[in-house]
Amino acid sequence: MNTLLAFDFTNFVGRFHPILVHLPIGFILMSIFMEWYQRIQKTTKLSSLISYGWLLAGIGGAFAAFCGWWLGETGLYFEDDLFLHRWMGIAIVLISFVGWWLKKNAENHANSLHQIVNFLVIGLITVEGHLGGNLTHGEAYLFEYAPESIRDMMLGEKEAMTDLSKADSVVVYNDLVKPIFEQKCFACHNNEVTRGGLNMAAIDSMLVGGDGGPAYTPSNVSESELFRRITLPQKNIKFMPPVGDPLTYDEIKIVEWWIEQVASPDSKIGDIEVAESIKPTLLRKYGLDTNPKPYYETVNIAPLDSVQITALEQNGFTVNVLGGENPLLDVKFSGKALTEEQLKSLAPAAAHITWLSLARTNVKDEWLSAIASFENLTRLQLEKTAITDQGVETLSGLKHLEVLNLYGTQVTDSCLPTLQKMEGLKRVYLWKTKVSTANAKSLDENEKKLAVITGQG
Numbered sequence: 507m508n509t510l511l512a513f514d515f516t517n518f519v520g521r522f523h524p525i526l527v528h529l530p531i532g533f534i535l536m537s538i539f540m541e542w543y544q545r546i547q548k549t550t551k552l553s554s555l556i557s558y559g560w561l562l563a564g565i566g567g568a569f570a571a572f573c574g575w576w577l578g579e580t581g582l583y584f585e586d587d588l589f590l591h592r593w594m595g596i597a598i599v600l601i602s603f604v605g606w607w608l609k610k611n612a613e614n615h616a617n618s619l620h621q622i623v624n625f626l627v628i629g630l631i632t633v634e635g636h637l638g639g640n641l642t643h644g645e646a647y648l649f650e651y652a653p654e655s656i657r658d659m660m661l662g663e664k665e666a667m668t669d670l671s672k673a674d675s676v677v678v679y680n681d682l683v684k685p686i687f688e689q690k691c692f693a694c695h696n697n698e699v700t701r702g703g704l705n706m707a708a709i710d711s712m713l714v715g716g717d718g719g720p721a722y723t724p725s726n727v728s729e730s731e732l733f734r735r736i737t738l739p740q741k742n743i744k745f746m747p748p749v750g751d752p753l754t755y756d757e758i759k760i761v762e763w764w765i766e767q768v769a770s771p772d773s774k775i776g777d778i779e780v781a782e783s784i785k786p787t788l789l790r791k792y793g794l795d796t797n798p799k800p801y802y803e804t805v806n807i808a809p810l811d812s813v814q815i816t817a818l819e820q821n822g823f824t825v826n827v828l829g830g831e832n833p834l835l836d837v838k839f840s841g842k843a844l845t846e847e848q849l850k851s852l853a854p855a856a857a858h859i860t861w862l863s864l865a866r867t868n869v870k871d872e873w874l875s876a877i878a879s880f881e882n883l884t885r886l887q888l889e890k891t892a893i894t895d896q897g898v899e900t901l902s903g904l905k906h907l908e909v910l911n912l913y914g915t916q917v918t919d920s921c922l923p924t925l926q927k928m929e930g931l932k933r934v935y936l937w938k939t940k941v942s943t944a945n946a947k948s949l950d951e952n953e954k955k956l957a958v959i960t961g962q963g
């Protein structure tokens with residue numbers, strides 16, 4: 507590959523452009539300043555050096571333009587900017603020769619004509635130089651470090667991000683990957699401009715690929731040219747994008763994940779198993795939280811009437827709303843003198859209570875039937891009560907119960923099969939009960955999703 511590059515005429519000649527281009531600019535500017543100086547000094551005849559300077563500028567400029575033309579042919583530059591830069595450069599060369607002719611017998615032409623040509627060429631060089639800078643360094647280069655207000659004015663405010671608040675419905679390719687390609691690749695790989703034969707406008711055309719074959723191989727980054735190109739050392743001539751900002755670390759990670767894991771172009775985050783390794787990137791770059799939500803955050807329910815809440819409070823319960831968007835309730839009985847009637851009075855809030863504490867009360871096994879069908883109950887605290895295996899049996903139908911605290915109760919080994927059967931249960935506290943430590947431990951080990959806490963080891 508290197509020998510081939512060494513004889514690559516286009517690149518070889520092209521790279522002289524930046525070196526050659528500055529000298530003629532210097533010649534022109536020097537000539538213009540000399541002319542102005544002499545006119546201020548009221549010199550009767552302009553120095554012949556002035557026209558000579560314009561001639562040198564024309565000749566030097568012609569060389570620079572020649573090399574520049576070939577540099578443009580490498581295809582490493584944005585087509586849109588390139589067109590203007592090329593033809594403006596050629597115009598400047600032509601005007602330089604006009605200038606030479608004009609200044610040779612300067613007194614034959616009106617001063618105003620001289621000044622028009624002078625200012626025209628200064629204006630053109632300024633714009634041309636700026637375009638050239640954009641071509642090599644990208645649009646943002648000049649104003650990147652300008653004060654924020656100037657930067658926003660010159661570069662436009664950053665476009666708003668698509669609403670990605672619902673992680674599950676985000677389409678991986680369209681919402682995450684394509685915007686990266688749009689910003690950094692499409693300028694040279696689209697339906698009209700297909701550098702290297704590659705059109706990246708659609709998945710299909712990427713799979714057809716360019717001169718070197720498919721741009722990527724699904725599920726195989728190491729055989730994906732596209733991925734190789736964006737991860738090469740930046741100095742490598744094959745590095746993509748050849749101009750403008752390279753992909754950031756997070757962007758590379760997203761592209762890698764998409765090639766490796768996301769088979770279908772329509773795949774939504776909710777349809778696939780999101781690899782652990784990409785989760786931090788999704789969260790950092792897009793604010794997408796892909797960790798499963800606790801059950802109580804997924805419950806969709808209208809808030810409980812405030813009259814009902816007051817009624818619960820009058821029955822001796824402390825009531826807190828979980829808060830935020832979540833109307834579920836955290837309910838607690840403080841004090842010892844609980845009655846079965848009080849427990850039954852929770853019925854109107856049956857669907858709203860997600861955390862319930864009856865800890866340290868005189869609650870009895872039989873009473874628990876009052877809460878046995880609370881569909882959204884996820885945490886129940888019964889520690890330091892007289893509850894026995896029979897009470898646990900009563901609770902066995904609580905589908906979404908995740909945490910059950912039985913610390914310091916009367917339960918025995920015979921409640922373990924019941925606990926094991928409770929589907930939603932993730933954590934149960936059995937410290938200081940009649941459950942044997944050995945049995946508790948073996949349940950903890952056998953049941954992966956269930957943590958049994960005994961307070962011993």
Ligand code: HEC
Binds near residue numbers: 583694703743747
């Ligand atoms: C400024 C123009 C430009 C931009 C922007 C650009 N490329 Fe390229 N790309 C080229 C040129 C020119 C070639 C052909 C020369 C080569 O293979 O290096 C090419 C070739 C490729 C090829 C090889 C095609 C083949 O089959 O030979 C891949 C893959 C590629 N580009 C990917 C990308 C990706 C991905 C991006 C965005 C991160 C990107 N390019 C941005 C100009 C560009």
